[in-house]
Amino acid sequence: AVVIKNNNNSGPCLPVCSGGECITVNRDRVDFKTAEEACRNQTGVLLTLQSQNHQRIFEVLTKQAFGNFWIGLRLPSGSCSDLSVPLRGYEWTSGDPNGTYVPSKWTAEAELCSPRCVSLSYQRWEERFCSDHLDGFLCRSEQKFACRGEDRTFKSSAGCRSGPCEQQCTDVGGGFKCSCVRGYRTDLLDPRRCRQFCGEGSCPALCEGERCSCPDGFVLSGRTCEDVDECEMGQCSGGCVNSFGSFMCFCPEGFRLHNEVRCVPVRPAGSSTTPAAEPVSKNGTLKVSTVPKGVFLWIWVVVAVTLVASVVLIRFYVVKRQYRFTKLSDYQQNTKF
Incomplete structure (x- = not known):
């Protein structure tokens, strides 16, 4: 069976295991090269389909992962794609370069000669520039290392003597490794630190006297931590996959993920119009004006003309009043004599 495993790390990473x-x-917007490095930091590789098990996981995941995700398939430098072969001349970045997996659908039917890499895009395989920043990437790893990278060795001449690890430290040649005690797991963003961990739907809480705590994504029930199903709570505006202590949102084709939970329409290519934003309303919602820009221009013209006319009228009134005052003064002077 293919199961969604838990992810108690703060990074946007969700394991699907069997x-x-x-x-x-992984929900990080990076280019192909950066995605490769990120997978290595998790003690894995950018996804290559070398085993029947990984192929089975991939088939399940393909139906759930809406978006554009890098996989470990790249066109060799100086080569052109070939539509007559299953992988079109692309090669896996690890394992057997050619492999045996046959993609179900490609998004385009054209031969390309410039450097390209492949993404899984809405259940299809798409050839892209390797410098593009996509919605994320897919890594292949063993279950014990998924989203963790806890086997990482840090180089240091002082080793564990400097107290570099939050919980447990092991000296190795030229450096050290950090690990965590039971009930904790290494932090994905900082492998020197540990985060509270529960790999099931419920786990015993960590208690000191009467004070108990649970990992992120769990709620305390007595002295037990219970998983929160964020999908049932409607956290995602599109598709949602729940896991123990975490969840991940996905969007259908034509939409992109915004702030990791909301699906917003993708702006059509060539669109350059930008709606004008109004002040935030009392309920905190940002309103977007649909009035054409030309209307605002005419409003400004009318305001400017009105302002100029007002200045002219005021000036005319002042001059006229001054003239009348002068005439009155002359009359008074003449009547004295």
């Missing part, structure tokens, strides 16, 4: 092997969905 038989000790995992594919992780």
Whole structure:
């Protein structure tokens, strides 16, 4: 069975595992090279479909992962794609370069010669510039390392003597490794630190006297931590996948994920119009004006003309009043004599 595993790390990473092997969905907008490095930091590789198990996980994941995600398939430098072969001349970045997996659907039917990399895009395979920043990337790893990277070795001449790890430290040649005690797991963003961890739907809380705590994504019930199903709570405006202690949102084609939970329409190519924003209303919602820009221009013209006319009238009134005052003064002077 393919199952969604838990993710108690703060990074946007969700493991999908079966038989000790995992594919992780990572929601970082990066280019192909950066995605490769990020997978290595998780003690894995950018997704290559080398085993039947990974292929089975991938088939399940393909139906859930809406968006554009890098996979480990790249066109060799100086080569052109070939539509007559299953992988079109692309090669896996690890394992057997050619492999045996046959993609179900490609998004385009054209031969390309410039450097390209492949993404999983809404259940299809798409050839893209490797410098593009997509919605995320897919990594392949063992279950014990999925989204964790806890086997990372840090180089240091002082080793554990400097107290670099939050909980446990092990000296290795030229450096050290950090690990965590039971009930904790290494932090994805900082492997020197530990985060509270529960790999099931419920776990015993960590208590000191009467004070108990739970990992992120769990609620305290007595002295037990219970998983929160964020999908049932409507956290995502589109598709949602729940896991123990975490969740991940997905959007249908034509939409993109905004702030990790809301699906917003993708602006059509070539569109350059930008709606004007009004002040925030009392309920905190940002309103967007639909009035054409030309109307605002005419309003400004009318305001400017009105302002100029007002200045002229005021000036005329002042001059006229001054003239009358002068005439009155002359009359008074003449009547004295």
